Amino acid sequence: xxxxxxxxxxxxxxxxxxxxxxxxxxxxxxxxxxxxxxxxxxxxxxxxxxxxxxxxxxxxxxxxxxxxxxxxxxxxxxxxxxxxxxxxxxxxxxxxxxxxxxxxxxxxxxxxxxxxxxxxxxxxxxxxxxxxxxxxxxxxxxxxxxxxxxxxxxxxxxxxxxxxxxxxxxxxxxxxxxxxxxxxxxxxxxxxxxxxxxxxxxxxxx
Amino acid sequence: xxxxxxxxxxxxxxxxxxxxxxxxxxxxxxxxxxxxxxxxxxxxxxxxxxxxxxxxxxxxxxxxxxxxxxxxxxxxxxxxxxxxxxxxxxxxxxxxxxxxxxxxxxxxxxxxxxxxxxxxxxxxxxxxxxxxxxxxxxxxxxxxxxxxxxxxxxxxxxxxxxxxxxxxxxxxxxxxxxxxxxxxxxxxxxxxxxxxxxxxxxxxxxxxxxxxxxxxxxxxxxxxxxxxxxxxxxxxxxxxxxxxxxxxxxxxxxxxxxxxxxxxxxxxxxxxxxxxxxxxxxxxxxxxxxxxxxxxxxxxxxxxxxxxxxxxxxxxxxxxxxxxxxxxxxxxxxxxxxxxxxxxxxxxxxxxxxxxxxxxxxxxxxxxxxxxxxxxxxxxxxxxxxxxxxxxxxxxxxxxxxxxxxxxxxxxxxxxxxxxxxxxxxxxxxxxxxxxxxxxxxxxxxxxxxxxxxxxxxxxxxxxxxxxxxxxxxxxxxxxxxxxxxxxxxxxxxxxxxxxxxxxxxxxxxxxxxxxxxxxxxxxxxxxxxxxxxxxxxxxxxxxxxxxxxxxxxxxxxxxxxxxxxxxxxxxxxxxxxxxxxxxxxxxxxxxxxxxxxxxxxxxxxxxxxxxxxxxxxxxxxxxxxxxxxxxxxxxxxxxxxxxxxxxxxxxxxxxxx
Numbered sequence: 001x002x003x004x005x006x007x008x009x010x011x012x013x014x015x016x017x018x019x020x021x022x023x024x025x026x027x028x029x030x031x032x033x034x035x036x037x038x039x040x041x042x043x044x045x046x047x048x049x050x051x052x053x054x055x056x057x058x059x060x061x062x063x064x065x066x067x068x069x070x071x072x073x074x075x076x077x078x079x080x081x082x083x084x085x086x087x088x089x090x091x092x093x094x095x096x097x098x099x100x101x102x103x104x105x106x107x108x109x110x111x112x113x114x115x116x117x118x119x120x121x122x123x124x125x126x127x128x129x130x131x132x133x134x135x136x137x138x139x140x141x142x143x144x145x146x147x148x149x150x151x152x153x154x155x156x157x158x159x160x161x162x163x164x165x166x167x168x169x170x171x172x173x174x175x176x177x178x179x180x181x182x183x184x185x186x187x188x189x190x191x192x193x194x195x196x197x198x199x200x201x202x203x204x205x206x
Numbered sequence: 207x208x209x210x211x212x213x214x215x216x217x218x219x220x221x222x223x224x225x226x227x228x229x230x231x232x233x234x235x236x237x238x239x240x241x242x243x244x245x246x247x248x249x250x251x252x253x254x255x256x257x258x259x260x261x262x263x264x265x266x267x268x269x270x271x272x273x274x275x276x277x278x279x280x281x282x283x284x285x286x287x288x289x290x291x292x293x294x295x296x297x298x299x300x301x302x303x304x305x306x307x308x309x310x311x312x313x314x315x316x317x318x319x320x321x322x323x324x325x326x327x328x329x330x331x332x333x334x335x336x337x338x339x340x341x342x343x344x345x346x347x348x349x350x351x352x353x354x355x356x357x358x359x360x361x362x363x364x365x366x367x368x369x370x371x372x373x374x375x376x377x378x379x380x381x382x383x384x385x386x387x388x389x390x391x392x393x394x395x396x397x398x399x400x401x402x403x404x405x406x407x408x409x410x411x412x413x414x415x416x417x418x419x420x421x422x423x424x425x426x427x428x429x430x431x432x433x434x435x436x437x438x439x440x441x442x443x444x445x446x447x448x449x450x451x452x453x454x455x456x457x458x459x460x461x462x463x464x465x466x467x468x469x470x471x472x473x474x475x476x477x478x479x480x481x482x483x484x485x486x487x488x489x490x491x492x493x494x495x496x497x498x499x500x501x502x503x504x505x506x507x508x509x510x511x512x513x514x515x516x517x518x519x520x521x522x523x524x525x526x527x528x529x530x531x532x533x534x535x536x537x538x539x540x541x542x543x544x545x546x547x548x549x550x551x552x553x554x555x556x557x558x559x560x561x562x563x564x565x566x567x568x569x570x571x572x573x574x575x576x577x578x579x580x581x582x583x584x585x586x587x588x589x590x591x592x593x594x595x596x597x598x599x600x601x602x603x604x605x606x607x608x609x610x611x612x613x614x615x616x617x618x619x620x621x622x623x624x625x626x627x628x629x630x631x632x633x634x635x636x637x638x639x640x641x642x643x644x645x646x647x648x649x650x651x652x653x654x655x656x657x658x659x660x661x662x663x664x665x666x667x668x669x670x671x672x673x674x675x676x677x678x679x680x681x682x683x684x685x686x687x688x689x690x691x692x693x694x695x696x697x698x699x700x701x702x703x704x705x706x707x708x709x710x711x712x713x714x715x716x717x718x719x720x721x722x723x724x725x726x727x728x729x730x731x732x733x734x735x736x737x738x739x740x741x742x743x744x745x746x747x748x749x750x751x752x753x754x755x756x757x758x759x760x761x762x763x764x765x766x767x768x769x770x771x772x773x774x775x776x777x778x779x780x781x782x783x784x785x786x787x788x789x790x791x792x793x794x795x796x797x798x799x800x801x802x803x804x805x806x807x808x809x810x811x812x813x814x815x816x817x818x819x820x821x822x823x824x825x826x827x828x829x830x831x832x833x834x835x836x837x838x839x840x841x842x843x844x845x846x847x848x849x850x851x852x853x854x855x856x857x858x859x860x861x862x863x864x
Contacts, residue, residue, distance in 0.1 A: 068566065068568060069566065069567075069568040069569065070566040070567060070568055071566065071567025071568070072567075075326075075327070075329055076328075076329020076330045076331050076368065077327070077328075077329045077330065077351070078330075078353075080567070080568075105349075105351070106351065107567055108239075108240065108356060108562065108567045108569070109567045110567075111330075111367060111368060111369050112366070112367070112369060114355070114359065114365075114367050115242065115355065115356045115357050115359075116330070116353055116354065116355065116356060116367075116404070117239040117240065117353070117354055117355075117356045118330065118351050118352065118353050118354075119237050119238070119239050119261055119351065119352050119354065120349050120350070120351045120352075121237055121349070121350065121443045121448060121449055121467075121609075122346075122349075122449060122467055122608075122609045123349075124608070125608060125612075125615070127569060127570060127571050128568065128570060137343060137345075139342055139343035140343055141327075141341045141343055147343050147345075149345070150345050151345045151346045152608055152609070153345075155608075169602075170602050170606040170607075170608060181671055181672070181673065181674050181826070181827045182670070182671060182672075183668050183669070183670055183671075183701075183702060184668060184669055184671055185529065185624045185625065185626075185666070185667075185668055185669070186599055186601055186623065186624035186625050186626060186669070187601060187603065187626075187669065187671070187714070187716075187764045187854065188599070188601040188602060188623060188624055189601070189602045189603065189675045189676065190675065190826075191674070191675045191826050192826045194824075195824045195825065195826045198824040199824055202823070202824070
């Protein structure tokens with residue numbers, strides 16, 4: 001976000017001139033001139049990706065439900081292999097239309113008699129029964145699996161809003177969420193699943 | 207983040223007094239793993255109750271010895287010819303270690319003692335490796351994977367823990383040593399607690415970024431990053447520190463703490479600042495590795511050291527959710543200096559547990575917060591001083607709970623991160639409070655233990671939000687003094703508690719800046735009245751209900767402006783509505799009136815916007831038509847048809863109503 005802002009500074013003077021004409025007329029502040037895409041927050045020190053970037057760069061985009069997670073040593077590193085039952089394949093390999101395996105860095109496992117964990121700050125996480133909206137890369141350190149695009153950035157959860165609609169959040173949730181419009185508690189960011197999908201599809205069609 | 211407004215203004219319909227409290231938020235704490243010692247039973251057969259604990263080095267591992275990978279020299283530069291030799295990188299990396307090593311109250315000590323010629327990737331091998339080799343799929347700037355024990359363990363002479371055929375444990379040593387000279391480190395035989403780090407590596411993504419050293423080479427190229435800034439952050443993880451929320455130290459310093467998870471590679475000031483530890487970074491490193499906590503070994507006081515327990519006190523308490531009546535997991539508690547409002551340190555609430563499947567290694571959640579959240583206790587280590595203690599939800603702004611910890615995610619999973627920021631106000635702490643910005647001073651006088659019992663209950667206040675999620679931030683082309691306003695119709699206010707009273711507690715603005723080192727400051731924040739006529743509005747800026755000049759926002763977060771007299775304000779507004787004198791409230795924010803705007807981009811302070819941005823585009827909320835702007839000081843206002851400005855009105859029922 002901040003990086004893009006800098007890139008936009010070149011049009012700043014032009015915008016000032018346009019802004020001077022606003023006083024007596026209805027204002028149409030277009031995103032191209034005046035705003036910066038507020039991309040989902042990233043994790044760790046990953047390069048920040050906008051939703052449009054993630055959509056375009058992802059090999060596979062699916063919604064689904066995490067069926068199971070299993071830790072696996074790959075060489076000297078632990079991965080949590082998440083099996084996701086695909087419900088909607090929005091982009092990518094037809095083979096990914098029923099089930100995908102996603103390699104999540106870090107995990108818990110044993111080496112002989114020793115019980116160990118590998119911890120990586122900000123790495124993506126999934127839990128069984130977790131409904132997810134995933135932007136995946138076919139570049140993965142584990143053969144036969146996908147990785148989450150942009151570290152954890154491509155990992156969204158799908159939950160129910162308190163009015164029954166499905167919504168997308170950055171974090172996993174088991175409680176009904178308030179949509180945040182109208183009278184609400186707090187200011188948590190949620191987005192309707194239908195709008196999120198529509199936005200992704202609009203980027204695909206660009 | 208935070209900062210505090212203290213100016214009090216008289217005005218408006220009822221001459222109400224307002225006290226603005228722009229609260230910042232941040233948090234500190236531990237990188238988590240699980241503890242399955244004794245395989246505690248769980249409600250699910252076959253699964254184990256796994257308590258979440260922090261990871262850290264055992265004192266026998268200190269100094270922690272690192273080897274730098276020497277197979278890439280010079281360091282690859284994806285932007286062109288190499289600009290960094292391995293020797294330069296090694297010097298910069300040791301300087302980053304030394305930033306932590308020099309903390310007088312922390313006995314952490316991390317040293318580069320050798321090299322490794324590993325042609326592959328890092329992993330669990332008892333070589334603490336620093337490398338510029340990463341897998342092509344590696345998406346981050348850098349990462350710091352740590353391998354740790356998840357149960358109390360007795361390591362015995364000859365144990366081969368990593369399975370490479372070489373013993374990793376020796377009874378002949380008392381500190382970690384490369385006994386056999388083969389390049390990996392052996393641990394002394396003996397007992398080790400769950401959470402003990404056995405191996406840590408740090409990998410820097412030279413496939414994607416140009417790493418530089420030296421102040422002169424820090425630039426605005428977003429594909430280039432200061433190695434020292436990146437390494438100092440990662441080395442915080444290396445000794446067990448988690449990410450934190452604080453991205454704004456004070457009302458005059460927009461830089462964040464080193465352990466904030468994002469680096470603005472386009473802002474040289476922000477990059478350089480990340481090399482220097484903040485008070486929060488120092489406090490948590492010291493809390494985990496307290497100098498003077500032993501009579502011998504690395505924790506014993508040596509020349510130049512200061513005893514942690516004489517320099518620091520602990521603010522302790524419990525955080526509970528006032529509506530759900532539950533202890534909160536992962537709420538962010540923070541301490542600011544009571545007089546200057548400068549952020550000092552923070553911590554997360556909650557002791558938590560997950561379900562663990564010993565067969566698959568999988569972690570599980572069940573829909574039972576009572577099982578997962580054992581308590582809402584928190585601790586904040588702070589130096590001697592007088593503090594205000596506040597709490598903020600880890601609600602995605604500025605950082606999602608998934609970037610923080612399992613514990614924060616657990617709280618999020620059970621819908622707990624849905625409260626407004628507020629301060630501890632002692633006897634008035636309750637599920638409903640009148641003044642969310644009211645602060646009671648907390649004195650910390652180490653070594654006296656006088657700052658316990660700082661218990662906070664989150665308020666049941668609600669927000670009137672005429673907007674959906676944030677789609678954009680803007681406006682980059684705002685002119686000096688430009689005003690943004692959001693209409694809140696009287697009918698909407700009246701519908702909050704029909705027939706009952708109302709507390710108007712504050713307003714909140716979704717604010718942001720273009721450059722991470724800049725404070726999102728605004729000429730003023732205002733709550734006032736006005737009328738709407740078609741696509742124009744008349745907004746009364748000369749008789750505001752509440753006003754804060756020099757309002758300080760929070761970068762990528764909702765910044766509250768809390769009022770001192772919510773009862774009076776609520777009563778006045780309700781009467782004004784009943785008598786037809788108030789048709790709307792307006793929440794107003796003004797861009798600074800002078801230029802140049804600060805920061806390398808030279809852009810004005812920004813606001814959060816909801817809307818597709820393009821005609822007919824999809825959006826989660828209707829375009830209400832409640833957003834207006836003025837570029838002539840408020841003489842004329844124009845409706846903004848394509849966005850909802852993300853400004854909230856914070857209200858509550860009175861204390862004596864259910």
